[in-house]
Amino acid sequence: MREWQVKRHERTRQLIELGGLVAKADLVELTDDDRAALYGAFLTVAAKLSGPDGAQALVLFRRKGKRAFEAEQQRDISPQSQPY
Template sequence: MREWQVKRRERTRQLIELGGLVAKAKLVELTDDDRAALYGAFLTVATKLRGIDGAQALVLFRRRGKRAFEAEQDEAVSK
């Protein structure tokens, strides 16, 4: 397989996984599938991460995300 094909597949996989996170967070339902609202929310997060407290915000976001993944995994195991 050519290098550009491998890179394209990797990028496609990454985009699919990121879309899955949007769906997992129920942002599609919460915004009534409003792409402008979703984009605005992402821009707000990006602004926060670029700000003075960006590193601290990233730690907080990461912690919340890990907890959510763990809770989901625990729920799946208990079923």
Template structure:
């Protein structure tokens, strides 16, 4: 397989996984699949991360996400 094909597959997989996280967070239903609202929300998060408290915000987002993954794993087991 050519290098560009491998990179394309990796990118496709990444985008599918990111889309899965959007669905997992229930954002599709909460916004009634409004792409502009979702994009606006992502831009708001990006602005927060670029701001003076970005490192702290990232830490909080990461903790919350890890807890959610762990809770989901506990519920599946």
């Protein structure tokens, strides 16, 4: 595979994963799939991260995201109670 194809494949995978996060956070449903609203929300987050408290906001966002991933993983691996 050529170098540009590898880079394109990696970028495509990254975009698919990011779209998955948008769906996982229920943003598609919460905004009724309104692309302008989603973009506005992302711009708000970007402004927060580029502001004077950006580093602190990033720490908080990362912590919240890690907790959500861990909680989801716990739900996925915990034994389901059987109704029997």
